[in-house]
Structures are given as structure tokens and as C-alpha cells.
Amino acid sequence: MPMTSILLPDTEAEIEAIVHEAAQSRSGLAIHGGGTRAIGGHVHVDRTLSLQQMSGITLYEPSELVISARAGTPMAEIEATLAVNRQRLPFEPIDYRRLLGGHGTPTIGGVTASNSSGPRRIQAGAARDSLIGIRATTGRGETIKSGGRVMKNVTGYDFVKLMAGSWGTLGILTEVTYKLLPEVETETTLLFSGLSAERAVAAMTEALATPFEITGAAHLPAVDGAPSRTLLRLEGFAASVAYRIGRLEAVLRPFGAFEEIGLEASRVLWKAIRDVEALEAPRDAVIWRISVRPSDGPAIGAKLEASLGARLLYDWAGGLIWASVPADGDGGAAIVRGAVAAAGGHALLVRGSSALRAAVPVFQPEAAPVAAMARRIRETFDPAGILNPGRM
Amino acid sequence: MSVIEIPKPDPRILARRDAIIAGLAALLPPTSLITEEDERRAYETDALTAYRRVPLAVVLPETTEQVSKVLTFLNQEGVKVVARGAGTSLAGGAIPSEDAVVLGVSKMNRILDVDTVNRTIRVEAGVTNLGVTAAVSHLGFFYAPDPSSQLACTIAGNIAMNSGGAHCLKYGVTTNNVLGVKIVLIDGTIVEIGGAHLDSGGLDLLGLVVGSEGQFGVVTEATLRILPMAEGARPMLMGFQSAEDAGACVAAIIASGIIPVAIEYMDKPAIKVCEAFAHAGYPLDVEALLIIEVEGSEAEIEDLIGRITKIAADYNPSGLRISQSEAESAAIWKGRKSAFGAMGRLADYICMDGTIPTGQLSAVLTGIARICDGYGLRVSNIFHAGDGNLHPLVLFNANDPAEQEKAERCGEDILKLCVDLGGCLTGEHGVGIEKRDLMTYQFNTIDLDQQMRVKSALDPQWLLNPHKVFPLAGRPV
Structure with a gap:
């Protein structure tokens, strides 16, 4: 395998020059933030453009709940800065290092390019919903x-949304701006034990249909003799959390009694769910991330368990299924994709060998009209096809 | 008299009018085609009434398939198409040209599916905004975006303009509440984007379609997020002796960790007019009024109101009043939501829609007063203070063409000020024809060229709502 050279621009002008040259010579570039989200098809190029030097918070106005940072800014720096003012990004992005075994530094650009959103997605929206501004160098070498x-801006087409989740294939993000939320006073998690996936999803969707603002709803199936755990998170002012727990107790009585998990333990728990720690091992297993309607979750989960021996974690009240599948054959692709296509949704192959990722599509295959529309849009941003070619 | 140009119709299209209408007649039931001039005239403008053009024809398809056939035909014939919801755009987003066919979605107004388990609703795009909430309110749910025109405006129009409303401070705008759409492209292709699940498996085409002002296709169906209604909600009124105090109070509330459902601002002229109209009990002896709404249980509401009252005490509030009943709450909101209509009884106005960083509130109000003074025009400010989305109403006399032009120039200067202060031209109304020629003030050529490339990729002949969003000069040929 040829050595990969790494380019480390520290200005937009340098990025533009690199992309210009790459477009003219039609030689592709792999785009890296901190290199912790190595998801997608294999990018066959011999040069990597890293945003490591494009780092630093460029604007932070706590009283306006807004932060801007260059794309290579480490998430840790952003989180530490926000913590000083008791603020946070609303969407709880996953740190993939546990699941993917990487040693890089997660960056705000990587979070944006992958539209990474964690358990709080169900209540606070995805990364793309908090993202309010971007700067990006397109495949034309133009920023x-x-x-x-x-906070509100409908001036021109919404390329902000388009860039979130485009995995560095439309443009190289150089700077992103997010809206923020105040950190909450406290949180409590309600733990139900021993529910089947079906009952768990019933409990979670029931809870989400109340006005009591559940900010996390996850189900961890039984493992090694330990009973299943179904978790509901409430956040806010302490008195309000206590009140809502009381009301939920009545609503959720049919699902049995629950334990209350306090602030510190609750934080640890949801970080583990966010980062899918339960499925970290075995390391050679294939990992799928599947988004469907919550009510379709248990049937799809049961199918993956029965057909593939999958181990599962349900988030988003059952609407997000993380599946660990033995790395045999197609890594479960046919069965996963078949189940998702029948129900409506999408499945992302998050972890798998290069061979597997070359053999099966990493992203959900799109219906022909959607794929055609995406292709036409993509060609306007990157006509030479040089940005992360083959990744999506 | 008018400063915004609507291009002259293409004589080659006008000359083929009979053939075009015959072609449409072959595709649609007779009740879905409007050709008589007096009936077409009903579609000549929207809420930007100073501009009007009678369209070539109006079609009101009943199904997505009919929309597909119509667009396929008009694309072949090279005829422009202006999609129309309820025609409530304040930016001229639905104003046709004389050589365009208006495609109204009003006959596609069925609720298709309500799913409270997954908290979604699927509707045809001609359903009104309030119609969505009406379809689920008996189940304890609602649809969050709430533009002031929500009684009339359609989901199609909301999606086209990415509409907001008073309550989006907490719940987000249209793009945060749409999960999927069915859209017909200009070549007739029907594309289903998204669904009842969350997020996209590929590029976020849904995010691109929302807010594209009808320039990529015609949305015929949408899957929307519905939310459980809060246990209760209560507005409170707070008067201030200066805009600075009111602005600083808003910033302090948000900095404290409280995100109210809504924080609305009105200045003295607006308070007076709205009070005369709605009898909401607004204080008349203050310079600025905030309407702050919080929600939750009775205890939560009381707790939040207590916290806000305590924070506000540092900013010399007066006339503090907390709603004591449903009727009082309704009256308070009636005053705010009918503000534009009430101002309209007083004078003609143009309603601007810039957004600024909230820290610039008092700077922008000072600047707006100076600009309007310079033109000798009166202004009234009503806006969403929590997110910095301003709605200055510039008052003028529509019977005086010179004054109308002056008002439009005054509005332009206000929007440029918003951009200068770090904001944008439009927060929730859209660009339409109204702000089209200001786009070069916010965006450079590189930005606009890339946006127009996407337009060209999806609509190569620029037939869909073509005279909007981008300045007429500098377009691809």
C-alpha cells in the first residue's frame, strides 16, 4: 500500500489552493477532522487533508447561546469552554473511539460532517438542527x-443542513456555528428491569407521548443472565424533575415499578449509551446503526437476533437500533437492509472490515429518484469527484 | 411606482396560451383548471399586495400524479410554474408572472395518517398549518411551528419558506419539524424523501428542500413531527421604560438557563394599536412590552414565572401582569397574533423580517429609528425577541407611489443594518421577490453562484418560481 501524505493547511486560502490543484489533476483527497469517524466506503486516494491545524473557537457569546469554531477544534475544547458557562451542545454527539477503536481526537467538524446525534436527539434534535452556520470549501476550490x-435564518438555500451529514463529500467544512442550550440543573433516570423489547418500546413511546419531556429513552436487552434494562431520562430543574417522575409513575404503572438513578450515575449511564459501549466487544463483530419508526424497532430487532444472532441496543425509544452481528459472509447486510427497506428507514454499516465495506454498501441504498437528485446536487459541489471519493 | 422588477412575459409563451391551456385541460378534471380572467385574478398576488400579475392559467390538481403530469407537460412546453399554498407570503413568494401557470395545492388537503405512537402525521401539502394541529389536538398533540397566518397558510407554503412563529424559540421552525416529503420535480419525477424515521441515510435532501421557496419542485405530501401538548401554558406581560432594559432582560432570562416557549416584543406604537384591537390589557404607559410564555404543570409554571420575575426585577419592569385565566391568555395572544392586521387598519405598511444577534437588540432598534426618521416614515417594532427575529413595520400611504418607494428603500436600509450587525435578511418569511435584490448584500458571488448551480441542476430551464430568491442580473444563461 502506498504511503499516504498528509496535508495540514491552516487557512481557507491554503485549502482552496490544495483543492484547486486536486481538481485540476483529478486526484482525490481524503478529508479528516480528528480521524475518529472512519465510517464509509474506502477512500482510494494517496493524500489526506487534515483539518487539525484549522482549530480554535472563533466566537462564543454565552448570553446569545451561540458558538463558532474552526472545523478542526477538538470537541473536548468546545465542551470545556461551554462548561465554564454551564452550557452545552444540545444533541449529545457520540464519541466513536470506543466503538471503532480509534485514537484520534473528535472534532466539531467531524461531528458536523457525520451529523452525529446521541440519545437526546429525540427531544433536542440532531446536530443538523442545532447547526446554524457553516463555511466550507467545495470541490471547486471555492469557500x-x-x-x-x-437563530432564525431562511436567506437563500439551506446548505447548512445539506453539509451536515455529507461526510466531507460536498465540501471541506472550515468553520461551523451552533446554537447552544443551558446546562440543566439535574437529571434522573428511571430504570425498568426485565421488559421485553416490545414492552420496553411500548413503555418508551408511551412516556414520549406525555408532556413530561423525556430526553433519553433506551433499552438494553438482557445479557449473560442479567435482566434487560429500560431507561428513561428526565432533565431540568430539580422540582420539575421530581414532579414529572411522579406523573410518569402513574402513566407507566402497567410496566411495573422503576428505580431512580441520580445525577452522577445517570450521566455515566447515558454516556455509555451514547457511545454504544455495550457493543464494543467483540471487536471483530460488525456494527450496524439502524433508524426506523420506534414501533418497528422490536420486530426488526427480533429478526436480527433470530437470523443473525445479533446483539442489540435500542435508543430513541426503539427508533435507533445498534446491532452487533458476527462478521460472517455479508455481515448481515442482506437481512438488515431487507428489514429496513420493508419498514422504511436506513441502516449504516458503522464497523466492518475493509473487505466487507468494499463488498456491501455502507450507506442505505437510495431509491432511484432520490439517488439521481443527490447525484445532480453533488456534481454542482464537487464536479471532479475529488472530495472523499467512494466514501458515501 | 414599484421598485421591484417582475420580468416582462415571454411573448412566445403568451402566443401559445390556447395550446397550453388545451394541453392542461387534457390532464386535469375541469374543476382543476382556471382560465377565465376574473377567476385568474384571484391568484395575481399574495400578501405582498403592492405587486400583482395575472397568471396565464391556474391549475388546482387533486393528486400527486396530476401534479406530475402537469409539470411534465409544462417542462416540455417551457412554461414557468409558480406553486402556491394559501398565498399568504409577505415576501411575494407566490406572485406569478403573466407567462406563468400557478399551481395551487388547495385541493390536496387531506390528513392521510395520524400516528401518536411514533408521534407523526402524514398530510397532503394543502392542509393548513392549524389544520394539522386540529387533526391531533383531541389526542393531546399539536404541530409546533405557528406562523401568525396559521389559520390560512398551508404546510406546502410553510415548507417552501421554512416558516417559524412565536413558539419556535423552544420547538424550532419548520425544518426541525418535518420528517419527510413527497416532491414532484419539474420533469414530473415523484421523489419521496425521508419518512417517519429520523434523519437521512444519505445527503440531507429534506433539509435542502425545506426553505427552497418552490424552486426545486412542488411538495404534495409531508410527514410531520407532532408533539404532546404541555399540561398548561401561561403568558405574562412585562413593561419596560426603554428598549435597552427589555433587551437586557431577555438576555438575562436566557442566560439563567430558562428557555421560555416564547418571548415576544412590542414597542409603544404597536402596544397602542394592538390594545385598541384586542383589549388584552397591555400597559399603555411603557416604551416596550415583553410577552413571555412558559409552560408545564401548575407548579412548574409558577416556579418559572417566579424565576423570571426575579431576574426581571433588575431591569425596572412595570405593569408586570401574569395571566390569570384561559380567556386572559387568549386575549394576550390575540393581541400579538393580530398585530399585523391591527396595524393595517391604521396605515399601509411593509413588514420586514431581518434577524440579528440578540445582543444587538438595542443597537438595531436605535438604528431602525434613525433610518425611519431619515425617510420621514413611522415605524412600529413587533418581534420574536428570544431569537432576534425582527418585524419592523414601516408605515406609509399606499396611495402615494412616492411614499411607497420611500418605504421600500427604508425597509432595504433596515435589512442591510441587520446584516451589518451580524444578522440576516430574512428569519422566517423568505426572500421571494421582496429581498431578491438584496441577496448580494448578504452573499458574495461565490455563495450565490453555488446556490444557483443547485437550482440549475434540479430545474435546468429555471421554470419553477424563477423570478424569486436571486437577483435577476448575474443568473446563469
Whole structure:
């Protein structure tokens, strides 16, 4: 395998020059934030453009709940800065290092390019919902902006949303702006033990249909003789959390009694769910991330368990299934994709060998009209096809 | 008299009018085609009434398949298409040209599926905004985006403009509440994007379609997120002796960790007019009024109101009043939501829609007063203070063409000020024709060229709502 050279620009102008040259010579570039989200098809190029030097918070206005940072800014730096003012990013992005075994540094650009959103997605929206501004260098070597630093903005097409989750294939994000939320006073998690996936999803969707603002709803199936755990998180002012727990007790009585898990333990628990720690081992297993309607979750989960011997974690009240599947054959692709296609949704092959990722599509195959629309849009941003070629 | 140009119709299209209408007649039931001039005239404008053009024809398809056939035909014939919801755009988003066919979605107004387990609803795009909430309110749910025109405006129009409303401070705008759409492209292709699940498995085409002002296709169906209604909600009124105090109070509330459902601002002229209209009990002796709404249980509401009252005490509030009944709450909101209509009884106005960083609130209000003074025009400010989305109403006399032009120039200067202060031209109304020629003030050529490339990729002949969003000069040929 040829040595990969790493380019470390520290200005937009340098990025533009690199991309210009790459477009002219039609030689592809792999785009890296901190290199912790090595998800997607294999990118067959011999040069990597790293945003490591494009780092630093460029604007932070706590009273306006807004932060801007260059794309290579480490998440840890952002989180530490926000913590000083008791603020946070609303969408709880996953740190993939446990699951993927990486040693890099997660960056705000990587979080954005992958639209990474954790358990709080169900209540606070995805990364793309908090993202309010971007700057990005397209495959034409031109740096565009979209959105800005204000909370409401419908001026021109919403390339902010388009860039979130485009995995560095439309443009190289250089700077992103997010809206923030105040950190909460406290949180409590309600733990139900021993529910089947079906009952768990019933309990979680029931809870989410109340006005009591559940900010996390996950189910960890029974493992090694330990009973299943179904978790509901409440956040806010202490008195309000206590009140809502009381009301939920009545609503959820049919699902049995629950334990209350306090602030510290609750935080640890949801970080583990966010980072899918339960499925970290065995390391050679294939990992799928499946988004469906919550009510479809248990049947799809049961099918994966029965057909593939999958181990599962349900988040988003059953609407997000993380599945660990033995690395045999197609890694479960046919069965996963078949189940998702029948129900409506999408499945992402998060972890798998290069051979597997070359053999089966990593992203959910799209219906022809959607794929055609995406292709036409993509060609306008990266006509030479040089940005992360083959990744999506 | 008018400063915004609507291009002259293409004589080659006008000359083929009979053939085009015959072609449409072959695709649609007779009740879905409007050709008589007096009936077409009903579609000549929207809520930007200073501009009007009678369209070539109006079609009101009943199904997605009919929309597909119509667009396929008009694309072949090279005829422009202006999609229309209820025609409530304040930016001229639904104003046609004389050589365009208006495609109204009003006959596609069925609720298709309500799913409270997964908290979604699937509707045809001609359903009104309030119609969505009406379909689920008996189940304890609602649809969150709440533009002031929600009684009339359609989901199709909300999606086209990415509409907001007073309560999006907590719940987000349209794009945060749409999960999927069925859209018909100009070549007739029907594309289903997203669904009842969360997020996209590929590029976020849904995010791109929302807010594209009808320039990529015609949305015929949508899957929307519905939310459980709060146990209760209560507005409170707080008066201030200066805009600075009111602005600082808003910032302090948010900095404290409280995100109210809504924080609305009105200045003295607006308070007076709205009070005369709605008898909401607004204080008349203050310079600025905040309407702050919180929600939750009785105890939670009381707790939040207590916290907000305590924070506000540092900013010399007066006329503090907390709603004591459902009727009082309704009256308070009636005053706010009918503000534009009430101002309209007083004078003609243009309603601007810039957004600024909330820290610039008092700077922008000072600037707006200075600009309007310079033109000798009166202004009234009503806006969503929590997210910095301003709605200055510039008052003028529509019977005086010179004054109308002056008002439009005054509005332009206000929007440029918003951009100068770090904000944008439009927060929730859209660009339409109204702000089209200001786009170069917010975006450079590189930005606009890339946006227009996407337009060209999805609509190569620029037939879909073509005269909007981008300045007429500098377009691809």
C-alpha cells in the first residue's frame, strides 16, 4: 500500500489552493477532522487533508447561546469552554473511539460532517438542527458560507443542513456555528428491569407521548443472565424533575415499578449509551446503526437476533437500533437492509472490515429518484469527484 | 411606482396560451383548471399586495400524479410554474408572472395518517398549518411551528419558506419539524424523501428542500413531527421604560438557563394599536412590552414565572401582569397574533423580517429609528425577541407611489443594518421577490453562484418560481 501524505493547511486560502490543484489533476483527497469517524466506503486516494491545524473557537457569546469554531477544534475544547458557562451542545454527539477503536481526537467538524446525534436527539434534535452556520470549501476550490450566527435564518438555500451529514463529500467544512442550550440543573433516570423489547418500546413511546419531556429513552436487552434494562431520562430543574417522575409513575404503572438513578450515575449511564459501549466487544463483530419508526424497532430487532444472532441496543425509544452481528459472509447486510427497506428507514454499516465495506454498501441504498437528485446536487459541489471519493 | 422588477412575459409563451391551456385541460378534471380572467385574478398576488400579475392559467390538481403530469407537460412546453399554498407570503413568494401557470395545492388537503405512537402525521401539502394541529389536538398533540397566518397558510407554503412563529424559540421552525416529503420535480419525477424515521441515510435532501421557496419542485405530501401538548401554558406581560432594559432582560432570562416557549416584543406604537384591537390589557404607559410564555404543570409554571420575575426585577419592569385565566391568555395572544392586521387598519405598511444577534437588540432598534426618521416614515417594532427575529413595520400611504418607494428603500436600509450587525435578511418569511435584490448584500458571488448551480441542476430551464430568491442580473444563461 502506498504511503499516504498528509496535508495540514491552516487557512481557507491554503485549502482552496490544495483543492484547486486536486481538481485540476483529478486526484482525490481524503478529508479528516480528528480521524475518529472512519465510517464509509474506502477512500482510494494517496493524500489526506487534515483539518487539525484549522482549530480554535472563533466566537462564543454565552448570553446569545451561540458558538463558532474552526472545523478542526477538538470537541473536548468546545465542551470545556461551554462548561465554564454551564452550557452545552444540545444533541449529545457520540464519541466513536470506543466503538471503532480509534485514537484520534473528535472534532466539531467531524461531528458536523457525520451529523452525529446521541440519545437526546429525540427531544433536542440532531446536530443538523442545532447547526446554524457553516463555511466550507467545495470541490471547486471555492469557500462558501450558509446560514450565520443567528437563530432564525431562511436567506437563500439551506446548505447548512445539506453539509451536515455529507461526510466531507460536498465540501471541506472550515468553520461551523451552533446554537447552544443551558446546562440543566439535574437529571434522573428511571430504570425498568426485565421488559421485553416490545414492552420496553411500548413503555418508551408511551412516556414520549406525555408532556413530561423525556430526553433519553433506551433499552438494553438482557445479557449473560442479567435482566434487560429500560431507561428513561428526565432533565431540568430539580422540582420539575421530581414532579414529572411522579406523573410518569402513574402513566407507566402497567410496566411495573422503576428505580431512580441520580445525577452522577445517570450521566455515566447515558454516556455509555451514547457511545454504544455495550457493543464494543467483540471487536471483530460488525456494527450496524439502524433508524426506523420506534414501533418497528422490536420486530426488526427480533429478526436480527433470530437470523443473525445479533446483539442489540435500542435508543430513541426503539427508533435507533445498534446491532452487533458476527462478521460472517455479508455481515448481515442482506437481512438488515431487507428489514429496513420493508419498514422504511436506513441502516449504516458503522464497523466492518475493509473487505466487507468494499463488498456491501455502507450507506442505505437510495431509491432511484432520490439517488439521481443527490447525484445532480453533488456534481454542482464537487464536479471532479475529488472530495472523499467512494466514501458515501 | 414599484421598485421591484417582475420580468416582462415571454411573448412566445403568451402566443401559445390556447395550446397550453388545451394541453392542461387534457390532464386535469375541469374543476382543476382556471382560465377565465376574473377567476385568474384571484391568484395575481399574495400578501405582498403592492405587486400583482395575472397568471396565464391556474391549475388546482387533486393528486400527486396530476401534479406530475402537469409539470411534465409544462417542462416540455417551457412554461414557468409558480406553486402556491394559501398565498399568504409577505415576501411575494407566490406572485406569478403573466407567462406563468400557478399551481395551487388547495385541493390536496387531506390528513392521510395520524400516528401518536411514533408521534407523526402524514398530510397532503394543502392542509393548513392549524389544520394539522386540529387533526391531533383531541389526542393531546399539536404541530409546533405557528406562523401568525396559521389559520390560512398551508404546510406546502410553510415548507417552501421554512416558516417559524412565536413558539419556535423552544420547538424550532419548520425544518426541525418535518420528517419527510413527497416532491414532484419539474420533469414530473415523484421523489419521496425521508419518512417517519429520523434523519437521512444519505445527503440531507429534506433539509435542502425545506426553505427552497418552490424552486426545486412542488411538495404534495409531508410527514410531520407532532408533539404532546404541555399540561398548561401561561403568558405574562412585562413593561419596560426603554428598549435597552427589555433587551437586557431577555438576555438575562436566557442566560439563567430558562428557555421560555416564547418571548415576544412590542414597542409603544404597536402596544397602542394592538390594545385598541384586542383589549388584552397591555400597559399603555411603557416604551416596550415583553410577552413571555412558559409552560408545564401548575407548579412548574409558577416556579418559572417566579424565576423570571426575579431576574426581571433588575431591569425596572412595570405593569408586570401574569395571566390569570384561559380567556386572559387568549386575549394576550390575540393581541400579538393580530398585530399585523391591527396595524393595517391604521396605515399601509411593509413588514420586514431581518434577524440579528440578540445582543444587538438595542443597537438595531436605535438604528431602525434613525433610518425611519431619515425617510420621514413611522415605524412600529413587533418581534420574536428570544431569537432576534425582527418585524419592523414601516408605515406609509399606499396611495402615494412616492411614499411607497420611500418605504421600500427604508425597509432595504433596515435589512442591510441587520446584516451589518451580524444578522440576516430574512428569519422566517423568505426572500421571494421582496429581498431578491438584496441577496448580494448578504452573499458574495461565490455563495450565490453555488446556490444557483443547485437550482440549475434540479430545474435546468429555471421554470419553477424563477423570478424569486436571486437577483435577476448575474443568473446563469
